[in-house]
Amino acid sequence: MSTLRPSSGRGPSQVNFPAEPGNHVLDAALRPSEWDDYVGQKQIKANVRISIDAAKKRGGMPEHILFYGPPGVGKTTLAHLVATTLGSPLKSTSGVAIERASDLAAILTNLEPSTVLFIDEIHRLSHKIEELLYPALESGHLDIILGKGPSARTVELALPPFTLVGATTRAAEISGPLRSRFGGGTYQLDFYSDEDLRDIIARSAKLLGLEAPADVIEHIAVRSRATPRVANALLKRVRDFSEVHERPLSVALADEACELFGIDAFGLTKDDRRYLEMLLASFRGGPAGINALAAALHEDPDTIEHVYEPFLLRLGLIERTSSGRVLTAKGREYLQG
Template identity: 45%
Template sequence: MTDPLVWLAPESEAEVAFEGALRPKSLAEFVGQSKVRGQLQLLLQAAGMQNRTPDHILLAGPPGLGKTTLAMIVAHESNRPLRMSSGPAIQHAGDLAAVLSSLVPGEVLFIDEIHRMARSAEEMLYLAMEDFRIDIMVGKGAGATSIPLDLAPFTLVGATTRSGLLPNPLRDRFGFTAHLEFYDTAELELVLERAAALLELDIDRVALAEIAGRCRGTPRIANRLLRRVRDYALVKGSGAGIDAVHAALELYDVDELGLDRLDRAVMQTVLTRFDGGPVGLNTLAVSVGEESETVESVVEPFLVRIGLLTRTPRGRVATRAAWKHFGLTPAVEPPPKPALFGDDL
């Protein structure tokens, strides 16, 4: 049976230390999401003053905005131990029972991608979150017996990129739900400035602003691009200036809007092969050689958000901004044929 506790281990101890250093350790260090930070600060302070475990917390939002980091901060600010798991790893009620029964009083349990848990585990979680107990079935058939098992009080922090897939009974049991938003350029510059200091990378504000404008409003992408610029400057010995940023991001296929290879492949397919659309999702996915789920969940949200693509009942359609960005001229539709009347029928 797969271990329900998932620990993502990078290749080396140095990599572990580096990734850990990039993550803020407290709400004061955390950049952006000011409203969520204020709400969490109040929730944690109130729990500390009453000497109780904080309410269960649901963190919802796109990938890379800091949900895992905030879960670590909740444990750190509460001075509680942290246990980490993930929804896909909990595929049976027994997996969840093993995790819950081993928690110590006050422990913070973080479940990433909580919407992907098995339904039987979700139903067990209802009672655990509300009454801190679970019922374990022993035996089968008419002789089956339910044995109640009391749990130590704990705080569940769930993270999801698709909150709409959570059943209402589970969503309602969270005492606080935080919706994380994409970062603006100014906030991303602060994220990059902090990361550059940790990397001991000498880079000016102009170069940081250029990177911030290409990272799709996501700190995880910002840190990744900064590391690629660091690598380029190290190998080429050119320094991390604006020229190095342009060269490095061009080498890694990231354009001035933050589009990568797959983004451009999707847009160029819509523009050139289908004259700007409309084109159906499955046809578009086959045309670029990707799964339809990848196009719909990974590529389309960003293209729609920046105004290059729209969704219509008939399919995906490129906008005027898309034609302009790719330097193409919209196809001219042929004039409608005149209606035939009288003897022309």
């Protein structure tokens, strides 16, 4: 375990390591475009591919699909793979972008036949938009209301066949009725094993034209928060470090780079440590309410809950209880170094 250096707030050396969505240029460059390159998540891959193959045999479109899981674990990548495998156009949008009924109507009525409609952050759809979406998902039509008052009437507009692929980091925020429209096509993506991360890093290194020794790949894998996006971003940072210092990739160099970035042997960042330290120092190890904790850290409660905490929970350093967040014995041990 690396030594624990107390950090207070966001100093100039504060590293906001990309556990968060972002780094889209790198995402696009390294995004697998074939199933064989999509590492891990075996069961999900097998299930999705079966429903695609069955649909192709029938000459139709597969059932609607929902992917959920932490940021950077491959949800968007899967949506792209679904469209590619079907040979379908992909129309990407987001729950935030569909504000009004007319936004959704415009999207749906302009779909080319057999499109994969990808709605990212699908939990952000309003109740009103969801209701409009239901008939489109169930029976392929849109209910349009013409006129106002007593003379108003509903017209059914038939839509071209399409498959909705929804993605979210917040499955709990998706309404029951919307969730039920995905039926059996709901998949939870999990964090990745070190072995899978090694494969992902090795592939990315090749694509970036890097000679990465196995021990360097291993070093990066265990510091990647069990997340492919973080693995790729960390690899790229280590590469930059090696270029700037004109030194070949080695474990010693990767270690120095991680030290400089504030990433420890567990993949925890300064922000993670600040969270754990705050929980211990200001809340005596908890239970601490999320809002109180967020205020103390000057962070957004959403970011804390959906970006930082999932990995801290996975490592068993904290627990979420009904009365708040609690530092576990393992968490205390970690802080003691």
